[in-house]
């Protein structure tokens with residue numbers, strides 16, 4: 514039974530269809546608003562706009578709930594397998610034993626980069642930001658895979674393109690790490706699983722094979738799982754928007770990497786570490802950092818805190834905090850930055866500014882400290898986030914791609930510039 518809400522504007526009453534989701538969310542369909550009333554919907558930063566219906570990820574920000582294809586993320590904790598979750602997100606259901614084996618085999622087969630791709634790395638300055646390299650190299654990969662530029666409705670081709678991207682991005686990440694350090698590239702080892710292979714390509718040396726610690730491998734699997742999708746955030750909306758122009762999967766995901774790089778988005782994990790480091794080096798006390806974050810005349814934010822959707826503890830942060838404690842106990846490590854993070858969290862969670870605004874730690878607050886413990890340098894943190902997020906982008910791109918009658922995304926604006934003015938020839942303009 515269709516449901517409607519009524520809206521009266523300028524004395525005219527119209528009916529807006531109500532769109533209901535499967536978990537209780539509801540939206541007003543305003544697609545005909547302008548035709549029927551002459552008005553646009555005005556919602557800068559899209560804080561109140563559902564840009565699509567989606568079957569991939571569900572978030573209840575007030576209750577701190579996150580589910581992938583209906584499964585609460587907490588349920589991935591005991592046997593974390595990132596590849597399995599990637600499959601779930603992209604194909605809509607958990608893989609059977611054989612399906613997972615076949616998909617993993619595709620990832621293994623796709624891990625090496627074309628030798629021609631390796632020359633591209635040599636063109637980057639050694640201090641090039643790894644996120645710039647990653648975005649550029651994902652696009653460059655499409656030059657080596659022209660058969661994937663038009664996937665049409667060929668499911669086999671899409672599966673291979675998705676596997677290629679998920680696999681190659683890991684090699685690209687490892688190579689950008691090594692390029693920045695002037696170290697030789699290490700080839701992927703087909704005997705290793707996804708996360709272990711990444712650690713191998715990052716850390717192994719010809720004379721010193723990196724020894725995979727299964728607990729660290731598990732931790733990395735879980736970290737990637739917790740980053741794997743987060744519905745219509747900035748980078749994912751970017752991927753869908755670029756995809757809505759029928760741009761190919763590689764170009765759309767490269768755009769996602771660029772969006773993720775921003776310090777208010779995935780780049781926050783770098784900012785958190787730099788903030789903790791500055792406190793440690795004695796620049797500012799935790800109390801001064803909080804005061805700065807609360808000062809409205811200062812653009813500084815408490816990085817790793819706050820979220821557009823979560824008005825409760827970010828469930829990913831809660832799980833990462835546990836991973837963090839486990840990794841540190843397992844490695845028998847201390848890190849003064851972890852103590853500072855705990856102190857900042859304790860202070861913020863009882864500070865009226867943060868309490869009133871419902872600002873809690875987000876996914877970026879603890880992830881960097883774990884990456885640092887594993888030996889990943891700060892400039893690679895957002896790259897790690899991107900590896901984790903890629904299955905989500907691919908799933909969202911595919912959902913957008915498969916829309917029947919899907920239109921190019923094209924927001925409107927309320928023009929606020931000069932209403933009408935005349936051109937002034939150069940000889941009449943002031944000197």
Ligand code: CMC
Nearest residue numbers: 777778779781806814815816817818819820821870875876
């Ligand atoms: N420090 C200080 N004040 C904050 C913070 C913060 N981290 N986050 C939000 N606020 C304030 C904000 O200024 C606003 O104050 P007022 O009501 O006085 O104007 C109020 O809290 C509400 O903010 P909001 O509307 O909920 O924030 P938003 O949706 O515009 O921005 C955000 C969300 C994540 C960009 C923001 O919280 C932020 O900048 N956090 C720090 C950066 C960060 O950690 N980003 C990673 C986000 S999680 C990973 C991801 O998905 O990208």
